[in-house]
Amino acid sequence: MAKILKTKEICTNIWEFIIEAPLIASKAQAGQFLILRLHERGERIPLTLADWDPEAGTVTLVVQAVGKSTREMVERFGEGDEIRDVVGPLGLPSEIKRYGTVVCVGGGVGIAPIYPIARALKAAGNGVVTIAGARRRDLLFWLDKLDAVSDELIVTTDDGSFGRKGLVTEPLRELLEAGRVDKIWAIGPAVMMKFCSLTASEFDVPIVVSLNPIMIDGTGMCGVCRVEVAGETKFACVDGPEFEGDKVNWDLFLARLAMYRDLEEKALEAYRATTEERL
Numbered sequence: 001m002a003k004i005l006k007t008k009e010i011c012t013n014i015w016e017f018i019i020e021a022p023l024i025a026s027k028a029q030a031g032q033f034l035i036l037r038l039h040e041r042g043e044r045i046p047l048t049l050a051d052w053d054p055e056a057g058t059v060t061l062v063v064q065a066v067g068k069s070t071r072e073m074v075e076r077f078g079e080g081d082e083i084r085d086v087v088g089p090l091g092l093p094s095e096i097k098r099y100g101t102v103v104c105v106g107g108g109v110g111i112a113p114i115y116p117i118a119r120a121l122k123a124a125g126n127g128v129v130t131i132a133g134a135r136r137r138d139l140l141f142w143l144d145k146l147d148a149v150s151d152e153l154i155v156t157t158d159d160g161s162f163g164r165k166g167l168v169t170e171p172l173r174e175l176l177e178a179g180r181v182d183k184i185w186a187i188g189p190a191v192m193m194k195f196c197s198l199t200a201s202e203f204d205v206p207i208v209v210s211l212n213p214i215m216i217d218g219t220g221m222c223g224v225c226r227v228e229v230a231g232e233t234k235f236a237c238v239d240g241p242e243f244e245g246d247k248v249n250w251d252l253f254l255a256r257l258a259m260y261r262d263l264e265e266k267a268l269e270a271y272r273a274t275t276e277e278r279l
């Protein structure tokens, strides 16, 4: 059981949860995640460790409500409620060392997982340029936190409602053209990570992405999270979730992400029906 201490909608459809998880908080490292199950019959939801406080024994999760389980979490679980089980930290931590100038790109809900990585890279002595992007102004969050751990923060929105108008790849390309970049981290929608990787490859600059395939056990046993990297099969939960972006088979990754869309839609419809019954 893990108690929810605080929950808040931080932008449209994205919630921050602070939960009591002292053992996870004492071991957490940038790049890792946990898997939780809301109740006895709940499915397992992988979520990145977006922040943690070992002294308080808490971890911070940022959840975008996209389907049945995440919607249930934000709609039916609040302060004081208990989450049935929480497992973590899972996955390999980010390889934090002194690279020089690192560009950290966070897109959409990917802004949350990029934050602890940017913080750790800054603490390791790197120059950190962070690019945070979203479709619209109301989908941006944690800009103050990102600003505090970055030497430079560039914000983009697709519609120009805040910061620069355009995609995150545009400032990324400009920084690469200026020869200012030694390493890149990019976390966000799969398509964004794919195009950041293609851009980085043009300039021969190494890029790390964090893959978010469907997961079940999170410990390397079920095989559902398999991805192809440099022509080899890897399990994102134990070999990742971070991989070299230029070596990922993106077509396969995108196809596997969409594999259960029909079932996901049915599960959401069934959940909505139970919500209507409650009203």
Ligand SMILES: Cc1cc2nc3c(=O)[nH]c(=O)nc-3n(C[C@H](O)[C@H](O)[C@H](O)COP(=O)(O)OP(=O)(O)OC[C@H]3O[C@@H](n4cnc5c(N)ncnc54)[C@H](O)[C@@H]3O)c2cc1C
Binding pocket: 033, 044, 045, 046, 047, 048, 049, 062, 063, 064, 065, 066, 067, 068, 069, 070, 071, 109, 112, 113, 211, 212, 213, 214, 215, 241, 257, 258, 261, 264, 265, 267, 268
């Ligand atoms: C290592 C890892 C870390 C993650 N960290 C976060 C995080 O910090 N915050 C957050 O909001 N989400 C995160 N995710 C994604 C999150 O786990 C899924 O959005 C969630 O499990 C979807 O469950 P659902 O039942 O609500 O939606 P579903 O009904 O399962 O899916 C609804 C929609 O979301 C898409 N989807 C399903 N699973 C994923 C996925 N793994 N990644 C992206 N899209 C997916 C589906 O294709 C579908 O369109 C992470 C995933 C992984 C593997």
Ligand code: FES
Binding pocket: 214, 215, 216, 217, 218, 219, 220, 221, 222, 223, 224, 225, 226, 235, 236, 237, 238
């Ligand atoms: S989630 Fe089962 S092997 Fe990775």
